[in-house]
Amino acid sequence: MIPAPPHALDPATAQRFARIALGHVTRQYPHKLDHVMAEPQDVRAPAELHPIFFGSFDWHSCVHGYWLLLRLLRRFPDIAAAADIRRLANAMLTPEKALAERAYLDRPASAGFERPYGWAWLLALHGEAARHDAGWADALAPLARAFADRFLAFLPKLSYPIRTGTHFNTAFALILALEWAEERDPALTAMIRARACDYFAADRACPGWEPGGDEFLSSALVEALCMRRVLPPAEFRIWFADFLPDLARGEPATLFTPAFVSDRSDGKIAHLDGFNFSRAWCWRAIADALDPRLAERACRAAAHHLEASLAYVAGDYMGEHWLATFATLALEA
Incomplete structure (x- = not known):
């Protein structure tokens, strides 16, 4: 039997995370644009370019900030922040604003915009919006369809996966996109x-050479979770035993050791708190496919990684604008 997790998403945590997200999804500055300027007229403020997703320091963080808010609203509809979440979603997730976001993708210079991380999170947001009876999913549908079509065009020509533990990671994008696609495409x-x-x-005998100095995804464990989602359970167990053959002996030890974060005011180094959350998410999410001894080890590792970073979800904006999303993934898994 898989041991009960020592950390879980509860109403108090949901309220705290909701207030954090409400504090940044409409905060325009500071902002890091993913924006190619082809002519002087392209020099515009974030809110002019993106009428919905102009907050949270960057476009993709704003997208998953809204995902977080809708997720918490669905899971905990009675938290104090619920009315503010509904009010904000009603004001921002409108057909007109979503179509303006969609139009941005038609710019010739926007072909690679947010590929693939932002694409995947937009699909996740649309999928979460569809679980609410509020019209938000209908508003976002054209934008979701555009990103789904981009995946359909991109994946056949992506000859090799991108394994780095940052926004370009292929396995992470496939996990989120698959959850959306299974119900719709x-x-x-x-x-x-x-x-x-x-x-x-x-893939065999993964060496576990991680984390890199600015990674927020475990390349090894995100790949494992991706395969957990696409393979039948029996096939996954065979694959996983070959992928990490020494796991029962605690090797590679790096996969069980939380990352040390030396400076949480440095946006890249602050990624490592997210790395700890992504490890916890993956360990928890694959545990049910492992034999009991390995499952217990996986759950202990998840708890260890959560404990290393849960206290730092807020405090410095370099982490505060996104970490609650990944903490929620880990706590829900």
């Missing part, structure tokens, strides 16, 4: 499953 579902196997099925 059979062609994208089939493509994600096929490409994940193309990219990762032959």
Whole structure:
């Protein structure tokens, strides 16, 4: 039996995370744009370019900030922040604003905009919005369809997976996109499953050389979770035993050791708190497919990683504008 997790998402934590997100999704500055300027007229403020997702320091963090708010609203509809979340979503997640976000993608210089991390999070946001009876999903649908089509065009030409533990990671994007596609897009579902196997099925004896100095994803464990989502349980167990053959002996030890964060005011180094959360998320999410001894080890590792970073979800804006999302993934897994 998998041990009960020592940390869980409860109403008090949900209220705290909601207030954090409400404090940044409409905060325009400071802001880091993913924006190619082809002519002088392209020099514009974030809110002019992106009428919804102009906050949270960057576009993708704003997208998953809204995902976090809608997720918390659904899970905990009676928290004190619920009315503010609904009010904000009603004001921002409108057809007119979403179509303006969609129009930005038609710029010739926007072909690679937010690929693939922002693409995947937008699909996740649309999927979460669809679980609410408020019209938000209808408003976001054209934008979601545009990013789904980008995945359909991009994955066939992505010859090799991107394994780095940052925004470019292929496995992480496939996990989020698959969850959206399974309910809506059979062609994208089939493509994600096929490409994940193309990219990762032959991987053996992962050395666990992580984390890198600015990573927020565990390249090894995110890959494992991706394969957990695309393979039947029995096939996954066979694959996982070959991928990490020495796990029962605690090797590679790096996968069980939380990252040390030396400076949380440095935006890149602050990624390492997210790395600890992503490790916890992955360990928890694959534990049910492992034999009991390995499952227990995985859950202990998840708890250890959560404990290393839960106290630092807020405090410095370099982490505060995004870490609650990844803490929520870990706490929900």
